[in-house]
Amino acid sequence: MPAWFWLVPVASVVALGAAYGFFREMMKESEGTETMARIAAHVRAGAIAYLKQQYKVVGTVLVSLTLIFCVVAYVFHMQNPWVPFAFLTGGMFSGLAGFIGMRTATYASARTANAARRSLNAGLRVAFRSGAVMGLTVVGLGLLDISIWFFVLTHFYGTNDAHQVVVITTTMLTFGMGAAVQSLFARVGGGIFTKAADVGADLVGKIEAGIPEDDPRNPATIADNVGDNVGDVAGMGADLYESYVGVILASAALGAAAYASSGATIQLKAVIAPMVIGALGTLLSVVGVFFVRTGEKATQKQLLGALGRGVNGAAVMIAVASIFVMRAMGLENMWGLWLALLAGLLTGIAIGQAAEYFTSQGYAPTQRIAAATKTGPATVIIGGLGEGMMSVAIPVMAVVTGIGLAYFFGSGFSFGTDTLSLGLYGIGMAAVGMLSTLGITLATDAYGPIADNAGGNAEMSGLDPEVRRRTDALDSLGNTTAATGKGFAIGSAALTGIALMASYLEEVKIGIQHILDRGLGYTFPDHFHLASTATDQLQSLNLMQMMTHYEVVLINPKVIIGMFTGAMLAFVFSGITMKAVGRAAGQMVDEVRRQFREMPGIMAGTQDPDYARCVAISTKAAQREMMLPSILAIAAPVVMGFIFGVPGVLGLLAGAAAAGFSLSMFMANAGGAWDNAKKYIEEGHHGGKGSESHKAAVIGDTVGDPFKDTAGPGLNILVKLMAMEAIVVAGVTVAISLV
């Protein structure tokens, strides 16, 4: 084991230690008045109740799938025997990260509001460091999982046989699928929960009853705040946990394949490089957290600058430090890989900047949507849809440029396909570069809902207007970081998807070999021309030959069928989640109306609404509505593989990734722009609060809610989960595909 590997567990321990430190620091703060503590307790209880329910469901799914994988691996011998365990730990670690992050967030909201009574900087500090608990827990647990499995597998198989290293890294990839299943429930279920509550609360509260947002008389308010925690904290955490481990492991697997014939030392270095860069990024993210501070009279711009200092500071440090680390490691094509890494880092920043431009009220697109309110809600919607669709251009251009450059650098400054594996490793390295700042990027993301909840807490507790002004400033900042965070999550999902597609073919090879090795006398379907293929023949195929062998060429009808189906699934998955939010919000509206009707004391302020019942409705709806999208996402690659084999599956993944990236970016940006167009009007433009323009803007915002927080982020999960699953079932697919 190269010495540099040990940086990975060390970084993991440092990150988890720092997270614990920040958690202790936050817990020392007071929760403020009794009302504040009581409200926070309500939210916390609701969040825990939801998470308990979700873990029950997801636990059942994880255990069932593990049992199926056990049967496939041990009874039919069609699968790598480590898969069931890797799968299970991935799911568990991802769940743990979400749980810790969400617990922290629910403890932090009242404390942030209370610190904001002292000063703006104190509020920022509590909220951001609580967010950092989440960010560092995700990367810390990710690196821990990677360290343990890599240690165990390399000790079991040894690292001298180049082929075994490929098997080790590809096996590790399968724990990504556990994380993907977990994140499906966390992100999509959480998204349905939060938007059902949010939309329901807005429709009755703001529009019908005319009471402000976060008014304690609204029975759905607590559910709305709970939603921020389960959707935007726990869901986002699980989503990015999966991207993080997925990218590092896919790059390791690509490195193992690319340098398989370069000798054990060089190959092993290529394998651990993504892990080491991840570890380095984690350590520097911890340093970056300390850069985030601001003066008392800070403007919105200065607040944004404070967060930017943390993230960009970490990015610059990673860019510089990785030169020394990569040199010291003595990597092959070190400068090429470093440039690929840099391309990834810059792509991430470009996507974030584009998201900010298209969703922030400081720029033309959002202001145009705000101006469209003058001709009513229809033009607001048309404008938002139009701007959202246009906004896709820059992120896609950034990502394809990043892919092109990373390939060029990674393959030693060439665009030829004779260095395909090296180029793909370069793309993997770019994805690692993009996600290397995750520790701190995720801190700014998780900061958003904490500040949002702090504002809610301040409003409901009737704190001083000056405090409310401060929490509003912190919250508004959170909206912008949420948009850039979403762009980042989508962009990294696209790169992860591509890296996983390449790893898929490696896993196909291993799957076939596994069956051939067993000598089961199993006859492969004739259409794969594999009946007579021996293990070493298979081993000698490179990626290009694999694709030709499997006819994964663009005009193969199986590939075309896969692509059209993949693109369609992105739309259908989004449609299902949009409709789910609509349905659940309708139930919430009915419940709130019922409470207002049957409990007249609520509006008079003499009676507490039944918050728990609203939480229960969202919880139940989220679980029920998760059924269909889960089945769809889990079944699609299996069914496609069974019918159309490898070309069908790769077409499916490519179609879903290409269409899903644009669709999800469109929905995230349109939603963000509508949200901020409303805020822009509330700042006093076009007639301000209460005007007809404001009403039109509220409608846009409500439409945008499920767009940006349920359907949009849900697509990341769909793309990654299908790719992960394809890898896990690769062996089976090849063995029994029909045509």
Add this chain to the structure above:
Amino acid sequence: MPAWFWLVPVASVVALGAAYGFFREMMKESEGTETMARIAAHVRAGAIAYLKQQYKVVGTVLVSLTLIFCVVAYVFHMQNPWVPFAFLTGGMFSGLAGFIGMRTATYASARTANAARRSLNAGLRVAFRSGAVMGLTVVGLGLLDISIWFFVLTHFYGTNDAHQVVVITTTMLTFGMGAAVQSLFARVGGGIFTKAADVGADLVGKIEAGIPEDDPRNPATIADNVGDNVGDVAGMGADLYESYVGVILASAALGAAAYASSGATIQLKAVIAPMVIGALGTLLSVVGVFFVRTGEKATQKQLLGALGRGVNGAAVMIAVASIFVMRAMGLENMWGLWLALLAGLLTGIAIGQAAEYFTSQGYAPTQRIAAATKTGPATVIIGGLGEGMMSVAIPVMAVVTGIGLAYFFGSGFSFGTDTLSLGLYGIGMAAVGMLSTLGITLATDAYGPIADNAGGNAEMSGLDPEVRRRTDALDSLGNTTAATGKGFAIGSAALTGIALMASYLEEVKIGIQHILDRGLGYTFPDHFHLASTATDQLQSLNLMQMMTHYEVVLINPKVIIGMFTGAMLAFVFSGITMKAVGRAAGQMVDEVRRQFREMPGIMAGTQDPDYARCVAISTKAAQREMMLPSILAIAAPVVMGFIFGVPGVLGLLAGAAAAGFSLSMFMANAGGAWDNAKKYIEEGHHGGKGSESHKAAVIGDTVGDPFKDTAGPGLNILVKLMAMEAIVVAGVTVAISLV
């Protein structure tokens, strides 16, 4: 020349003759009262004014591109010398078809209204037969263009050399690009025109001034009616003209390639088979027109049944008659090709049925959207977006099933890729099957705007309520046929796109050969390993080998970059057109408000509004807003080809087709459902006209307008134009691509 070929010019003459007959018949009807004739004259003048302006712009573009193609072909010898002329005739014939159809429609509206004074059946008959003029002109001119060019080229080159036949058919394909450019302006420009007028008229008229639709006091009313003619008649006609000739020629080219080594007789039969089937379908479409009649007290269902009898009758006749024709022609694999044809016919019907289910108020999805009006416009929009996204599932499943079956049947009942060319020919045959009923399908499409205008004319002329009830019934029927027609246009565009992708590789071969033959001493870029490729080496490559040679495998980063870019372009193109409608509608609103303000006599009914000015605004806006999407669509395949060569271009086409199909289906169905949800409420559900529910539904309808009539259909054009253009510039692309 095989005798069967002569069926093609015969069918063309019959179709054009029948169209002329129906036109004369319609012109014999009276235009009714003086007011009716005056209003019709207003609309006609506006439509002609717009078309004149459009043809000026499109003429400039066509001539400029022709000149460029001349330079490329005659100075640089990088292109087939027939291309400039083929390109030009395609553009001219497509423009002519749109012009004739639109002229007819503007003559027919008052006559339909007047005939409806007599009886419902008379109204249906005039409107439908006028629509048939359009349908039969499109297929008649298409077959004429094909006949002439095929006759000229086969006499020039002869048909004994299999390779020359491939060159002939691929050359003919290039006139599809002329048609594509024409349809870009007709469909997208017309779409912007019509929806700017429609949305503008609705926003001020219905929502602000509270006057009904088609009220003569609304200055934008005439522009709205003009828009129906230029967008839904001329635009739809140009769109489907392109699909029709594109599909027949792509199939002919695929047939030439698939049977290149089977001898001249068999090859030539395969080439003319798609033309003969097209001719057969045209003749039977003429017969089908006579099936459309109804009783006086006809319900909506019976009216729909009357149209269905025409379309389905033609389809059944084609299915049966083609057995005999294909047998008599003595085609190779006759039963397989017939089954492929049948698969295409059925796919078209399935798509139409699905569109009807998802957009008609008789079914659950639209009723759910109508029910969502109870919680306001936001839930209407969320519901419509959700239902629209879900609605993508069935059409995509239908198309991929159709592709799979057609491939299986076409390649002689196999799924292997050793028969790739045969299978692709089968897919082409399926596309021909789907479009074989175009003569009559397009008649039902063009019928819609004619009935719509008749209703407008009746309203503005203050005809008897009973007459208005009859034109309303005819109009409402038109909404359903419009939705199925759109589904049909989108589905056929997808199949056309796939067929063109395969033809692209043939054209690449020819392009290279052309340059090699010239012996210019031109050195190909090294990355294509072509520097030493001789003509016969190239000739011997089949499609699979071409794809391997050009590395058009799915994980080639060039392909991935192309795919992501293609999917992105679908979104950006839609965004641009959505925003264009928003902007132009805003101008229209300002103008209508100005007229109401400055000319108080309008609302009092003592003064005529300035209709012409509104027409001028829409005309100008449509031309101006066309700039950006045109440049994008024309530049994209060229730029992608120059940078990333053949793999980049094929990735681009595949990404655009896969994402574009779903996106366009989503927008068409969501828009149709919103439109009919409004109609459902107007029929008296959820509070009926004037209720809060109705207001919410009007907002949904307004959002749906540019969705279903501008952005949605615009994507068909984008997908087909980019594919056509890729074929035209294939030689140049290969010669000078960079990496």
